Amino acid sequence: MSTQSVLFDAPGPRARRRHAILTVVGVALLGILLWVVLRKMQSAGQLNPALWEPFLTDRSVWRDYLLKGLWATIKAALISIVLAGAFGLLFGIGRLSQIAPIRWFCGVVVEFFRAVPVLLMMIFAYFGIYTRTDLFSASTAPLAAVVTGLTLYNGSVIAELVRSGVFALPKGQGEAGLSVGLTPSQVLRSVQLPQALTAMLPALIGQFVVILKDSALGYQVTYPELLTWSKTLGSAFSNTVPAYIVAAILFILMNYALTKIATVVQRRLSRRGRAVIATPGQVAETVQQESTMAGEDGVQTDATKTGMR
Amino acid sequence: MGDIFSNYDVLGAFWWTIKLSFFGGLGALVLGTIAAIMRVSPVAVMRFIGSAYVNIFRNTPLTLLMVLSVLGVTYILGVTLADDINQNALRWAMVVLAVYHGAFVCEALRSGVNTVPAGQAEAARAVGLTFGQSMREVILPQAFRGSIAPLGSVLIALIKNTTVAAVIVQAEAAGLMQRIIEFEGGSFLIFAIFALGFVVLTMPLGILFTSMSRRLAVKR
Numbered sequence: 366m367s368t369q370s371v372l373f374d375a376p377g378p379r380a381r382r383r384h385a386i387l388t389v390v391g392v393a394l395l396g397i398l399l400w401v402v403l404r405k406m407q408s409a410g411q412l413n414p415a416l417w418e419p420f421l422t423d424r425s426v427w428r429d430y431l432l433k434g435l436w437a438t439i440k441a442a443l444i445s446i447v448l449a450g451a452f453g454l455l456f457g458i459g460r461l462s463q464i465a466p467i468r469w470f471c472g473v474v475v476e477f478f479r480a481v482p483v484l485l486m487m488i489f490a491y492f493g494i495y496t497r498t499d500l501f502s503a504s505t506a507p508l509a510a511v512v513t514g515l516t517l518y519n520g521s522v523i524a525e526l527v528r529s530g531v532f533a534l535p536k537g538q539g540e541a542g543l544s545v546g547l548t549p550s551q552v553l554r555s556v557q558l559p560q561a562l563t564a565m566l567p568a569l570i571g572q573f574v575v576i577l578k579d580s581a582l583g584y585q586v587t588y589p590e591l592l593t594w595s596k597t598l599g600s601a602f603s604n605t606v607p608a609y610i611v612a613a614i615l616f617i618l619m620n621y622a623l624t625k626i627a628t629v630v631q632r633r634l635s636r637r638g639r640a641v642i643a644t645p646g647q648v649a650e651t652v653q654q655e656s657t658m659a660g661e662d663g664v665q666t667d668a669t670k671t672g673m674r
Numbered sequence: 675m676g677d678i679f680s681n682y683d684v685l686g687a688f689w690w691t692i693k694l695s696f697f698g699g700l701g702a703l704v705l706g707t708i709a710a711i712m713r714v715s716p717v718a719v720m721r722f723i724g725s726a727y728v729n730i731f732r733n734t735p736l737t738l739l740m741v742l743s744v745l746g747v748t749y750i751l752g753v754t755l756a757d758d759i760n761q762n763a764l765r766w767a768m769v770v771l772a773v774y775h776g777a778f779v780c781e782a783l784r785s786g787v788n789t790v791p792a793g794q795a796e797a798a799r800a801v802g803l804t805f806g807q808s809m810r811e812v813i814l815p816q817a818f819r820g821s822i823a824p825l826g827s828v829l830i831a832l833i834k835n836t837t838v839a840a841v842i843v844q845a846e847a848a849g850l851m852q853r854i855i856e857f858e859g860g861s862f863l864i865f866a867i868f869a870l871g872f873v874v875l876t877m878p879l880g881i882l883f884t885s886m887s888r889r890l891a892v893k894r
Contacts, residue, residue, distance in 0.1 A: 391719030482834040493860020581735035620733035
């Protein structure tokens, strides 16, 4: 780990002894924590194998509950990422427009939807609009509300990614385009955007993690996603706590895998010498440790990388 | 519009939003700092605990944690934080906000540490500073400055995420908005009032953190 080499020297004999003591302390800490949790569950009867067995033995647990919820979650997330991508591209380009009023309008829209909580949008879309009008049928209204909230918020985030992606490119790219006679909008379309979109890829995958997690907010607007189904499962098999824990594990596995993919894509892009935009906080195991996080947009380019050393 | 303010305690709901943000944020800062120290420590077990904490809570939906805290931990495991149902839910909401965002605070601090080039630590050692001195004088000041911007994003996200408490308790802004819409009908005005409330809460912080991170940025 390179963080280690930044902070700590190679350990000598005394440091090694200290590390050994800390290791024991750490193991003890972990053990105590586990023991407290397990004891609490034990005394509430939650470790009873009868509550956990259905996940292994009963196929209907998966077929009738968890997989249904998983599919609903993934469906909402997939629709949202496609729509949010379109929204983000549109408003991101709008924010780079040559025409000032378009730039301002898109800026206001993006900043507004980024500042408003997703749940607020979902609640308003569902209870305020969709259940009071016949825009959507009663069965699709919850899904529509979830997708509305996720699209507006994440679309705005993606719009910002598009903008910062274009800004992160070396100035020469745009200047070269202009000097061979392209118009500014041609430069944007055929020179800057393709590069910016590639650079965005890891951040976009990171945003998918956000969308997957936030789709659980559908719980509040009666959308039957994984959390709702695990609650139903919990009442059907009277194993509420195990059902939530299994749902949490499913979420963690999906999101962890996506984060790993984002990291791999990021590493591959920067190995090819392309500019990369990292989402702060999402792509965790940031690769070139000592060169990351330049500027408040979380944008890193080759320029900053070489400029650091 | 006057009706809404006189019939419903809108400001009171936002006061709960602020309280949830404050105590949740405080807890997140403490947990995140501890986790960050563990994650960058030279002891493998400590690193494991830190990264397990981060990976578990960063990848679980906040909604699930909220629901689990009341429907699971309070009702089934019997761990209550207050006798009153609402108070209990609000306190659990603070705990859950702290635990969830602690994982992001940890990553923000760690990304700050990562902005410090290895050469800085090497140079500090080369001129004979001890471990404590090089931390105090060279590394931590730069790491702290580097983590201002991501910490600001975490705080703003936390303020917006207090709305998720609406799934377990109706005291804060999103829960109140849902109640008003159910009783009074869904006008854009109601949404605009609540949306504006969050813009007012988050916008100054965003400007403050951006200007701070610019002003304090380490020139490299």
